[in-house]
Amino acid sequence: MSDITSLTLTDLVKSIKDKKISSEETTKAFIDRGEKSRDLNAYITEDFSNALDKARAFDQKPNFDLKLPGIPMAVKDLFCTNGVKTTAGSKILNNFIPPYESTVTQNIWNEGAILLGKLNCDEFAMGSSNETSFFGSVQSPIDKDLVPGGSSGGSASALAANLTPITIGTDTGGSIRQPASFTGTVGLKPTYGSCSRYGIVAFASSLDQAGPMSKNVKDCALLQEIISTYDEKDSTSIDFKRNAYSKELTNNIKGKKIGIPKEYTVDGMPKEIEDLWTKGIEYAKDCGAEIVEISLPHTNYALPAYYIVAPAEASSNLARYDGVKYGFRSKGENLIDMYEKTRSEGFGEEVQRRIMIGTYVLSSGYYDAYYIKAQKVRKLIKNDFDEAYKKVDAILTPSTPSAAFKIGEKTNDPVSMYLNDIFTVPVNLAGLPAISIPAGVDAKGYPLGLQIIGKAFDEQNILNIAYAMEEKIEFKNKITDWWIK
């Protein structure tokens, strides 16, 4: 049989259920590869020896009725894991051991999966390249010194490098879809309220969503089916009828109306992205979909509005890190001095910048001009989508305005870094589901993704479209294992 670590989740589950391989063999294979791949810096915390114990325990008393029987899996270090250090990529949490488990990860363990460890990410998920992590930048397996994207960069790198068969990330402005696009993998940002936020380190609470990252669409549907549950511990969790996404997955999308928004383009966008989009439209037509031109007129205002709303919520959420109850503490002459030094030394540069922006736009005299203004613009952006969905079932766009870039290339220019998320941010502001699927490569051979945006709660539909298009695209990720000596 082919190498265990290169199997899709679906094939791995089948192999374990058919007793062709054990959970222990599987877990060992991923641990071995993880140990050989430390140069990628994908892990913040390895939990390998516990993982092996759990795998052995599973093999002794296997339950093959579970959806993830004995499947090892690493997760983004933004999910609280009971008894396992959770840092959010920050110095201020570098010794934090949660006494509770996030709902999303609990759902995964309930189906028989086993934690391999915690994956690197931008500090508090603030970044588009995984370069803001206190634990260092992550290498993309696609090429040396290439960013994997962010903020779920460790997740994307680990998945593409076969260190985990599937993973989860979080997406506040594109943090699942952009790294998926950069690493030739699939990433789904579910509808706001679909997956519980309980136990996920908060960034911007009205935008944050957890979601699956996978090697193909079928795996993505399976994990979404597991993590999307109503949860009374999250007051914004929504109680709606969820589909059995993997069982109901179909490539029959005949007659589906797919909208093409003319505003999804930026100055200086490489022609490769334009070509990819055109190719995507052809693939959708080949699948029997009907293409409809649409307009989302406020698209260009989404990113500026996001850079008010997200930092405002972040400045409020991150007020809790004061060095008193948990995390890093700096010595101070008095209480206030201790707070100020703790936060100055404990937070990295990007996080401090965003707290300051957020504090400023919420401060007296600026609240109406910035924060309320941004919320009004957010309404206009949502209205754009509502109008469009009177005519179409889904929307097709590029996932990002460029392919992955080199480590260090954009760190000195925050605005150019922010522009990475120009096509993903509107979706978060409107609370919609969207999936990024790999669809081609640029001249250097770096992956490029297409984004399919759906109506709220219509994950099944965008998964189906992605599934049908994936068959036509036949994308194969080229990973050379350059980092393994």
Place this chain on the structure above:
Amino acid sequence: MTIDLKTIKHISKLSRISVDDEKAKKLAGDMNSIFDFIEKLKELDTNNVEPLTSVAETTLKLRVDEVKSGNIREQVLKNSPDENEDFFVVPRVVE
């Protein structure tokens, strides 16, 4: 609009993040370029638009008011940078 050093110092106080002069200068530069970008919103007339505070159109559910803490005081205190028996410890606040 320009954010000057005085404003930066004021925001840093509100944010409880200590900022020295060098850091304040860098922050002012970064924030000004970010706010130049944000100013684009001023082009839009939003007088008759309702602000959107949440996309989740649900009413909050009520639940029974009961303690579900799980009696994990020790685990919670273990994360504290400085603890003393059953308390969190901070620098002296009363002289």
